[in-house]
Amino acid sequence: MRILSLGLSNVNEPHALRDEHAIDPRLPSLPHGKRAIDLIVDFLACLWDYAKHQITREIGAVADLDSADVWLTVPAAWDARGCQIMRDAAITAGLVRSAHAGDTSWRDRLRIITEPEAAAVHCAYLTELHKLRPSQNFMICDAGGGTVDLAVYKIIGMLSNLEIAEMCARSGANCGSLFLDLRFRELVRTLLSEHPAHLDEASLAYFMHNFSETTKMVYRGELDDNTMFNFTCFNVEDTDDPNVGLQNGDLTIPGNLLRREVFDPVVQQERFASKINVISRPPDCDTATLRGAAQYGLARRPLVSSIIAPQSYMMKVKLPAEPEDQLKRPAYIRTNDAGVSICENRLQYLVAKGAILRKGQRVKHKFCKFSQNGQDRMFVATLYTSDNDKIMRYTDEGETVELCKWTVDLSVLPSFQEDANTPQANGFYTEFELGLELDSAEVRGILIHAGQDWGHVVFDFRS
Numbered sequence: 530m531r532i533l534s535l536g537l538s539n540v541n542e543p544h545a546l547r548d549e550h551a552i553d554p555r556l557p558s559l560p561h562g563k564r565a566i567d568l569i570v571d572f573l574a575c576l577w578d579y580a581k582h583q584i585t586r587e588i589g590a591v592a593d594l595d596s597a598d599v600w601l602t603v604p605a606a607w608d609a610r611g612c613q614i615m616r617d618a619a620i621t622a623g624l625v626r627s628a629h630a631g632d633t634s635w636r637d638r639l640r641i642i643t644e645p646e647a648a649a650v651h652c653a654y655l656t657e658l659h660k661l662r663p664s665q666n667f668m669i670c671d672a673g674g675g676t677v678d679l680a681v682y683k684i685i686g687m688l689s690n691l692e693i694a695e696m697c698a699r700s701g702a703n704c705g706s707l708f709l710d711l712r713f714r715e716l717v718r719t720l721l722s723e724h725p726a727h728l729d730e731a732s733l734a735y736f737m738h739n740f741s742e743t744t745k746m747v748y749r750g751e752l753d754d755n756t757m758f759n760f761t762c763f764n765v766e767d768t769d770d771p772n773v774g775l776q777n778g779d780l781t782i783p784g785n786l787l788r789r790e791v792f793d794p795v796v797q798q799e800r801f802a803s804k805i806n807v808i809s810r811p812p813d814c815d816t817a818t819l820r821g822a823a824q825y826g827l828a829r830r831p832l833v834s835s836i837i838a839p840q841s842y843m844m845k846v847k848l849p850a851e852p853e854d855q856l857k858r859p860a861y862i863r864t865n866d867a868g869v870s871i872c873e874n875r876l877q878y879l880v881a882k883g884a885i886l887r888k889g890q891r892v893k894h895k896f897c898k899f900s901q902n903g904q905d906r907m908f909v910a911t912l913y914t915s916d917n918d919k920i921m922r923y924t925d926e927g928e929t930v931e932l933c934k935w936t937v938d939l940s941v942l943p944s945f946q947e948d949a950n951t952p953q954a955n956g957f958y959t960e961f962e963l964g965l966e967l968d969s970a971e972v973r974g975i976l977i978h979a980g981q982d983w984g985h986v987v988f989d990f991r992s
């Protein structure tokens with residue numbers, strides 16, 4: 530189990546499933562002949578066997594596990610592709626199966642929910658404990674083995690009819706508890722570099738096990754700077770060396786050294802206590818995700834269905850000049866070929882910061898491009914983001930960051946092809962829509978024409 534879970538941390542991040550080089554080199558390598566996905570399938574199959582066994586033992590044959598909904602939780606920052614890989618693995622592992630003849634929709638019984646979503650539902654149900662009120666924000670911190678994941682939610686609507694909106698969900702850096710273990714092993718290796726008798730794999734594993742199961746759990750930070758921590762050596766046949774803390778078969782390491790070399794470098798990556806009013810650790814936090822996922826499943830409606838735009842998304846556009854533009858930005862005003870005064874560098878908001886959208890909801894805006902001829906087919910949309918709550922009018926107002934230049938090829942559109950093939954002395958206009966979709970892991974742009982999708986692009990992996 531331990532090796533498997535270590536192996537799974539290798540693929541904690543879905544990018545590692547697609548690109549094996551993306552795996553952190555400090556983690557153990559995969560068993561020979563196994564791909565990351567095989568490991569996940571094997572792991573899920575074992576886990577499911579065990580779960581079925583336990584459920585049947587506890588509640589007997591009452592549960593028809595073959596026709597049950599199965600909820601699988603995935604880390605916060607997984608994108609649609611990552612979730613699909615996990616879904617396929619779970620189906621291969623047999624978590625859901627056809628329960629009777631004609632059961633064609635059995636795959637739909639496998640449901641996926643993100644870990645912080647599930648934990649958020651659980652926390653919101655514990656309102657007595659957390660004193661949560663409608664419109665309040667709360668953050669879920671999931672300090673795991675591989676990563677520390679943070680997600681911020683807001684309670685919208687009434688508590689009695691729970692509805693939660695996601696403000697932000699990110700998988701943090703690799704600063705999970707496993708990295709403490711790895712740093713500890715490095716420290717032992719350095720301390721005992723003159724004592725190779727203690728540096729074989731078994732000895733190092735023994736030190737590390739001691740650290741990870743005992744010292745790490747009781748360590749209190751600066752309070753322990755003067756505490757001496759003892760670690761029994763696996764190999765007892767070696768000389769004492771008080772200079773490095775080696776005495777009577779024990780390796781002694783002072784707390785301040787552990788802090789400097791092991792804890793601080795990992796812990797300092799995530800500090801937020803000064804910014805958060807109330808921090809609580811529910812007594813059942815180890816099962817919070819499971820309980821929340823079950824509550825989510827039983828509610829039979831999406832409890833975390835909305836997303837609050839974490840920033841504004843704007844596009845640079847040219848618009849007919851208004852008196853305000855004559856006053857504020859005369860330099861931006863040009864007269865176009867048709868003799869109309871146009872103001873350049875105006876911002877069109879696609880989504881304003883703080884807007885509440887349904888997950889995956891498409892926000893559309895109409896655009897129009899003038900083409901001289903059929904070669905003139907590229908529309909370049911320059912997208913900006915801003916963290917500012919203020920709605921800005923021009924691209925030069927500061928506090929905007931250029932996100933990307935999104936090049937849309939209009940020649941895929943039938944109306945463009947038709948116009949391009951009809952010789953027209955004065956060129957032609959093409960009308961189309963650009964849509965934006967936000968979900969936890971990515972922002973997608975879509976080219977829409979006559980109610981149909983003609984292309985899409987992912988331009989913001991929100992991690």
Ligand SMILES: Nc1ncnc2c1ncn2[C@@H]1O[C@H](COP(=O)(O)OP(=O)(O)OP(=O)(O)O)[C@@H](O)[C@H]1O
Pocket residue numbers: 534538541672673674675676677705706707741745746747
């Ligand atoms: N009091 C503690 N102090 C430090 N680490 C702890 C403590 N209690 C548990 N851990 C560590 O937390 C880790 C287990 O956490 P958890 O089960 O949430 O990880 P995970 O979900 O497998 O990891 P990830 O979410 O990164 O994939 C183990 O590495 C364990 O040693």
Ligand SMILES: [Mg+2]
Pocket residue numbers: 671673674
């Ligand atoms: Mg976890």
